[in-house]
Amino acid sequence: MQLEIKDLAKTYSNGVRALKGVSLTIPQGMFGLLGPNGAGKSSLMRTIATLQEADSGSARFTGLPEGDLDVLTQKDAVRRLLGYLPQEFGVYPRVTAEAMLDHIATLKGIANSKERKEIVQGLLQKVNLYEVRKKNLGTYSGGMKQRFGIAQALIGSPRLIIVDEPTAGLDPAERNRFHNLLSEIGENTIVILSTHIVEDVTNLCSDMAIICLGEVVATGNPNDLVTELNGKVWQKSVEKSEIDTYRQTYQIISTQLKGGKTRLHAYSEVPLLDFEPVTPDLEDVYFTRITERMGTVTV
Ligand code: ADP
Numbered sequence: 001m002q003l004e005i006k007d008l009a010k011t012y013s014n015g016v017r018a019l020k021g022v023s024l025t026i027p028q029g030m031f032g033l034l035g036p037n038g039a040g041k042s043s044l045m046r047t048i049a050t051l052q053e054a055d056s057g058s059a060r061f062t063g064l065p066e067g068d069l070d071v072l073t074q075k076d077a078v079r080r081l082l083g084y085l086p087q088e089f090g091v092y093p094r095v096t097a098e099a100m101l102d103h104i105a106t107l108k109g110i111a112n113s114k115e116r117k118e119i120v121q122g123l124l125q126k127v128n129l130y131e132v133r134k135k136n137l138g139t140y141s142g143g144m145k146q147r148f149g150i151a152q153a154l155i156g157s158p159r160l161i162i163v164d165e166p167t168a169g170l171d172p173a174e175r176n177r178f179h180n181l182l183s184e185i186g187e188n189t190i191v192i193l194s195t196h197i198v199e200d201v202t203n204l205c206s207d208m209a210i211i212c213l214g215e216v217v218a219t220g221n222p223n224d225l226v227t228e229l230n231g232k233v234w235q236k237s238v239e240k241s242e243i244d245t246y247r248q249t250y251q252i253i254s255t256q257l258k259g260g261k262t263r264l265h266a267y268s269e270v271p272l273l274d275f276e277p278v279t280p281d282l283e284d285v286y287f288t289r290i291t292e293r294m295g296t297v298t299v
Helices: 041-048 075-081 097-107 113-126 142-154 172-183 198-204 222-228 240-249 282-294
Strands: 002-011 017-027 029-034 056-062 082-085 160-164 190-195 207-212 215-220 233-238 251-258 261-267
Touching: 002 041, 002 190, 017 029, 017 041, 017 056, 017 190, 017 207, 017 215, 029 041, 029 198, 041 160, 041 190, 075 082, 082 142, 097 113, 097 142, 113 142, 142 160, 142 172, 172 198, 190 198, 198 282, 207 222, 207 282, 215 222, 215 282, 222 282, 233 240, 240 251, 240 261, 251 282, 261 282
Parallel strands: 029 190, 029 207, 082 160, 160 190
Antiparallel strands: 002 017, 002 056, 207 215, 233 261, 251 261
């Protein structure tokens, strides 16, 4: 089972080219789609979730027991297999989590009330909201709302789950809880995690892509992408006033303020005088690929 996206393009009516021919193969498991704000992640996710049209290109869901699906035209069939947690996730404030999940399960075609009850109770336990199931959604914290969002996305045992920027705005403990929950989702599922937070992908994903300005700029296994950078990242602490001079000479991939000084990370295939070698991580991969397109990123 995999999702095969080829040459997907989208230009909005205001002229913004959000997707410029995106091609990606997304296998089973947790797939991280990483990119800065405005990269085109949501545009891609909404297209795969059948919520908006692409101008050109194709997206196929292959290897399903019921046969391949054309995601762009067989929308109803795709929706039956889909669980979606959108970026903007509104809840009805005066409805309890339990009543809302029951309602969504009905909409997803689970007609038998006993079966529905079992599914809803099971999901509430899975996302750790069982104790607060009778509370109105309006009283939930950000993290609780996100976990509720996952519960609603899981109704109907979807084969494809899309979560768009799920941890933005969550505190570290809530984010951790959310990561644990995502990592428990079944193995026979494709989970696409769209995010601008590198740590989300480092912790969770076995495959990933980086997109920037509507184009794929890297794909692969996160560890492999990091390994490719071994011996090519160098660091140096400089005064803030010196940064621009360094930028003119070196390929600076990120700058980070540390203890009053600025720590530069530079990309170079050969050692740089006065710089120290760095063991690269996924942030270095991300910033290298992004700066190649957009210039230096300040963390
Ligand atoms: P991301 O999810 O990576 O932040 P988006 O897909 O939301 O990126 O946006 C990609 C680009 O398309 C941005 O420049 C954004 O302003 C623009 N955009 C997104 N949605 C619309 C829309 N409905 N109409 C016009 N422009 C849009």
